[in-house]
Amino acid sequence: MPNHPTQTGWLFTPEAKSELSAESAQDFFDSPGLFKTMIESIQDGVSVLSPDLSIRYMNATMRHIYADTQEPLGKKCYSVYHSLSAPCGECPSLLCLQTKKAQTSTVRYDRDGRESNWHQIFSIPVLNPKNEVVLIMEYVRDVTFQNKMVENMNALAQRFETLEYQNKLLADILKQKRQSEEELEATINANVEKFIRPSLEYLKKTVDPGNVDMVSGLIDEIVYPITKKRSTAAASLTPRELQVASLIKEGFSSKEIADSLCVTQKAVDFHRLNIRKKLKLTRDVNLRSYLAVHL
Known part of the structure; x- marks a missing residue:
């Protein structure tokens, strides 16, 4: 069985045999061996030191x-417990000697190349009259387990x-990328509205308006990947x-469309007329060519 503490506590359960017998509960508490029996039975370590x-x-x-x-008895605690030649720098027992008050400290337990553990030590003075x-x-x-849990929690927090x-x-x-994209979009839209749209309106007065609408649609398609704003006509x-x-747009005739949708050709022609009206197309604009660009 290992003779050192583990991360979760001592690998040892003392089997102290009580030498007490009592006629009553009060006799038990009054027994002179009660203190020693209790100290021998607990799983935490207890030692008693001389002032030296x-x-x-x-x-x-x-x-x-x-x-x-x-034969550890009679030897210095720092020699037996920590393999040192002088008291530990954080020794609570030294402070206890100086203050004559109980002290506590958590110290590292390094011994014989084993993994470092941590002990919380409570030093209590026994005073004479x-x-x-x-x-x-x-x-x-x-308290190795608790310390490692704290270390792990601190590491996770970091x-x-x-x-x-x-x-x-x-x-x-x-956020900066979105702002840059929005600024670019605003610049492109502003340039289109400021320079290109007026030019197209001017061209409508001198050339075929249908061709101008076609060019306008092509411009909308060019800027769409950036502005994400198609013509609202569709x-x-x-x-x-x-x-x-x-x-x-795919090139089907009115009869073929009627057969595909299971409607009359007259109904298809009616839809054609409504489409042209809603898109505000003049007679000279080819519907299929327009839809190929704008739809």
Whole structure:
């Protein structure tokens, strides 16, 4: 069985045999061996030190942890517990000697090349009537698991902060990209309205208006990938008119469209007329050519 603490606690359950017998509960509490029996039975480590930090007593848990140390009693605690030649820098027992008050500290447990563990040590002074420290009781608890949990939580918190910062940075980049696209779109639209539209209106007075409308449609198609704004003329068509318009665009005749939609040719011609009206096309504009550009 390993003789050192694990991340989740001691790998040891003391099997202290009570030497007590009592006629009543009160007799049990009055028994002089009660204190020692309780100390021997708990799973946390307990040791008693002299003022010079020599070990006077170790409970069953401490004896189990340091079972590979020969005759630890009488030796310095820092030598047995930490393999050091001088007291630990964070030794709560030294502070306990100075203040004559209970002290606590969490110290690293490194021994024989094993994985580092952490002990929380509570040092409690035992005072004589002259208020002098005659003994120090050390209560040792393995807090390795808790410390590692805190370390993991801190690491996760740092990763979360990093991800949060990266997400914010990405959001700012996307926002700038959208702003740039909107500015580009606004510039293109402004240039089209300022320079191209007036030119087309002028051309309508001198050349065939139908051809000008065709050129206007081509311009709309050129700028559409950027502006995403098609002519709103097609939006005015009904679903049936859009069906007819799509078939006209593909080159189907009125009879073929009528057969495809299971309607009369007269109904198709009626839809053709409505499409031309809604698109405001004059007689000289070829409907199929117009739809090929605008639909």
